[in-house]
Amino acid sequence: MSQITTTCPWVTNDPLYQQYHNKVWGRPVYDDRELFAKLCLDGQQAGLSWLTILKRQANYEELFFDFNPQEIALMTQDDVERLLLDTRIIRNRAKINSIIGNAKAYLAYSQNGANSFSQLLWSFVGGQPVINHFNVMAEVPAQTPESQAMSKALKKLGFNFVGPTICYAFMQAVGMVNDHLTSCPCYLESSAKK
Template sequence: MSGSGQNTAGVRCGWCGTDPLYQAYHDQVWGRPQYDDLALFEKLCLDGQQAGLSWLTILRKQHNYREAYDCFQPEIIVRYDEERIQELLANPGIVRNRLKIESIIRNARGFLALQEEGLSFSTFLWSFVGGEPRQNTWKTLTEVPVYTPEAQAMSKALRRRGFNFVGPTIVYAFMQAAGMVNDHLVTCPSYRPCRALASQPGDSPAPL
């Protein structure tokens, strides 16, 4: 999703509507800087699962995904074999698409390959924004880009390392959610709290 915001009267932006889960996600997670390796891995994988679907669909299945994918522990996921893939394809609690299932396994390999190089997944991803959140000053949702040069660069780097379902649009949605960019509108009550968190690395929100 691109853009977010609620005005000073408390009216949230259109993408989170009236759904309580979506509103809580907007208020407590979206745009708040996340630095934890495994939380970022989970988020990137889930954003890839969103392709062709709404984020709310995936958000509602997030608990199911954590159960199905061993809490997104890459060292376990890389050992998934065809039998495990078939089990996932039969799991009604997740998106049952072979390419998307295999993408999480591929991403786990990429994650571990970075570790073997001595690179933190968080440090690698945050390097594309210079290690700190970009503070945008959008006044309307129409100003918010679908992706940026930084998202394109991250997408290319991830693909080179074997990740997939990481196109620029998906990657930018990930960057927005992980607080690498503050894309709350300046009139949104969440804008200033997210801006303040930019100077407090390590104070990551717990994902819903």
């Protein structure tokens, strides 16, 4: 178990959730494929708690080829039907199809010779983490103009399950914004890593 005393009140006493909060959430991620995987997983969260997805993350990684977009893009509707029967993931046709569609959108974007996927996503925060100074959860927004712009751009590229609220949760998780409360020990750790 982690040695950090969790002060962000959204974290339960579940050890997996505490580990995620203390070691993953809010730490900057710049790797294209890690960002792609996280975006897909955040889309699976729609209407559910993050802990529900976190507990199934390894299953998603196994069933979706470690989030290799080249392999995911080759999946067929037969694969979707098979996955709809697999109790190890969220069995929602639209969400499963979104991972496949997002892989195709990711590949199309990657092959057009533009900036990397990471550069695209990080451009919405000017390429560096935004360090917020929230003292209570009521101050933390569900979405921002930046997450709205990211959502619009991703949808234009063909991505699904990337609404502005999902995009903001994604931005928080991959350290584009530091939304640890100022009283949380992770706040200073995340703020120091630029």
